[in-house]
Amino acid sequence: MKIHFIAIGGSAMHNLAIALYQKGYQISGSDDIIHNPSKSRLEKYGLLPEEFGWFPEKISSELDVIILGMHAKKDNLELLKAQELGLKIYSYPEFLYEQSKHKTRVVIGGSHGKTTITSMILHVLNYHEKEVDYMVGAQLDGFETMVHLTEENDFIILEGDEYLSSPIDRRPKFHLYKPNIALLSGIAWDHINVFPTFDNYVEQFKIFTDSMIKGGSMVYNEEDTIVKEVVESSENQIKKYPYKTPEYFIENGTTFIETEEGDLPLEIFGKHNLQNLAGAKWICQHMGVDEDYFYEAIASFNGASKRLEKIAESNSTVIFKDFAHSPSKVEATTNAVKEQYTSRTILACLELHTYSSLNAEFLAEYKGALDAADKAVVFYSPDAVKIKQLEEVTAEQIANAFERDDLIIYTNPQEFKAFLFSQELENSAVLLMSSGNYGGLDFDEVKSLV
Known part of the structure; x- marks a missing residue:
């Protein structure tokens, strides 16, 4: 072909x-x-x-x-x-469906956590040498490519993005996969350039749930009230499996979850990641991996690329890079770092980089997102606003949106870098959240701060 x-x-x-x-x-x-x-x-x-x-x-x-x-x-x-x-012209997701229509399709959907959950599942399957096809949104340790397709594998794991399929196919990607097994992690309004209202955005997840093969299995986060309502109100003839945050505790900087076999230490941390783990466990069980085998494998999972990725650490300082940019992700990530490092000063730096985050009307969604940080910084580039042809946002609008009087705001990359490199980081945890690079920040150079 x-x-x-x-x-x-x-x-x-x-x-x-x-x-x-x-x-x-x-x-x-x-x-x-x-x-x-x-x-x-x-x-x-x-x-x-x-x-x-x-x-x-x-x-x-x-x-x-x-x-x-x-x-x-x-x-x-x-x-x-x-x-x-x-x-014959296919969109990316359309062709993936063509390649997998005779397989068992497992689709991981939700506004946040998709990549991490998909990565967890693949880590567990790889650990136990179970071969599957897959498409995931990040480069994973132990996997050469983000897409793997064969004739022989029975399962395919697909990260189910709700964004548009192609310039001539305006359907969300995850509407095209018709899953046999699916997961919904959470729903928090995003992509406002495509879904201008919250109701319109939620509707996409209802369509996704109803697109499942009859008799299929939906695993869903019952702690997310919108997800719970979407799944439980669906009249599609599917089996429904709720999950929630497992019992856990933190000791000497390590998060443990409680299992029937005893307390299990993890490489990852944060309530949102533990929710992701609970969802991944259900999916692996549906794919034939028993709970004990899941826990054995997940203990060595240290995160997906750019998702709470530890880039430098010393005895008194740790620096994380994270892809978080939407309000719910920013809040969950900041809360996770604060909970893990309760005795340290948390410096959280967020770059507003996406179409949604730079939209003046959407900014209000960030209320309280950085509250868990001891010091909070927002960086945005006026040039990025112009490139996206958006109405100019002001520092005052940003300060009002976050409702934090001591919020530090930068629009100049050099000034932001100078601030970061001037900080006394003894007994600190630094969190750099962005889908960009703060106007050219060299993350290798940032490592020298530790």
């Missing part, structure tokens, strides 16, 4: 391209810009385009399939040529 990727350089897209190449398909692709690690990884497999840009001449009737990435626009020259030739 000959497959051409329009926008091959995306995080998910290049991983799918590599997975299909490894499966024996002929792969080609285009993109106007490709950054590392996508660039070097595509190059390794001989899949990097010879030059960047869009080239309609690459599109011919010899191609069996076009896979269209979100980075492309509706008027993309290659897309227009493919449409003109009547070629």
Whole structure:
């Protein structure tokens, strides 16, 4: 099969391209810009385009399939040529479904925790040498790619994103997977550029629940009232399995959960991560991994990339990097660090970087999100606001939204860096939360603060 990727350089897209190449398909692709690690990884497999840009001449009737990435626009020259030739055009999730329609599909959904839960499940299965296909949103230790596809594996684990499928398919990705087994971790309004109201956003999770195969199994976080209502009110003929935070305690900086076999020390911490663990356990049990075997494996799980990732530590200082940017994630992550390091000063730094977080109307959702921190800093770039063509937000609007009188706000990358490097970090825990890099902050350099 000959497959051409329009926008091959995306995080998910290049991983799918590599997975299909490894499966024996002929792969080609285009993109106007490709950054590392996508660039070097595509190059390794001989899949990097010879030059960047869009080239309609690459599109011919010899191609069996076009896979269209979100980075492309509706008027993309290659897309227009493919449409003109009547070629079969798939979105990324649509093609994943095509590859897995004869498998048992396990889909992990929710506004937060998806990547961590999927990573936990894959860690446990890998530990016990159980082979599965998968698609996950982060690079995992012990896994070369974020996508793995075979003919022979019975199960496929899919991280179920609620964002749009492609420029010409406006359905949320997770509506296309039709799971046999699913999980919902939590619902907190996000992607307001696509889902302008909270009710509209919640509706997507109702559709997801109703899209499950009849007789399927839904695992859900009963401590999230919205999730509980969505799942329990669904009339779809599915089996419903609630989960909640397991009993736990913290001793000498280590979190233990209580199990029938005794207290189990964990590498991870935070109530939200323990909820994720409880959900992952249910899914693994549905896939044939007994509780004892799950606990044996999960004890060595140390987190997904960029999710409460410890980047430096000494006897008196620890620094974490976290992908958190939505209000619920920021609050959960900040609370987790404070609970784990109760006797230390918590310095929490948040970059407002996404479309939602830089929207003046959405800012109010951040109320109280940084309250657990002893020192709280917000960084945002006015340039990012302009690039996203949003109405300018002011420092005063941000201060009012967080409702914290001592909130420190920076808009200049150099000034933020100078502040960070001037801090006395003895007996501190530093939390750097962003889906960006604070205007060019070198995280390797940050490690020298410890």
